[in-house]
Amino acid sequence: MKTIRPGDTVYHIYHMSNKGVVTEVYERPVRHGNGAGSFSKMRRVKFISKLDGKEYDFNIQDVVKDN
Secondary structure: OOOOOOOOEEEEOOEEEEEEEEEEEEEEOOOOEEOOEEOOOEEEEEEEEOOOOOEEEEEHHHEEEOO
16 A cells, blocks of 8 residues: 655546545544444545546545556
8 A cells, every 4th residue: 555645646546537636635533433432533635636627535545646
């Protein structure tokens, strides 16, 4: 697994032509839990698409770093 950092080029795994440059990688708290305790923080990534110029926000496991 490759580390994703700001400035890297990534693409969405379900829409591979939606490729863009990462602007931010951040963590969001999870508001759910179970009997054993709370879940860990959710990592998210924001990137600006080269396809249409919009900024997208996805879970980090839904994007892949481009070589």
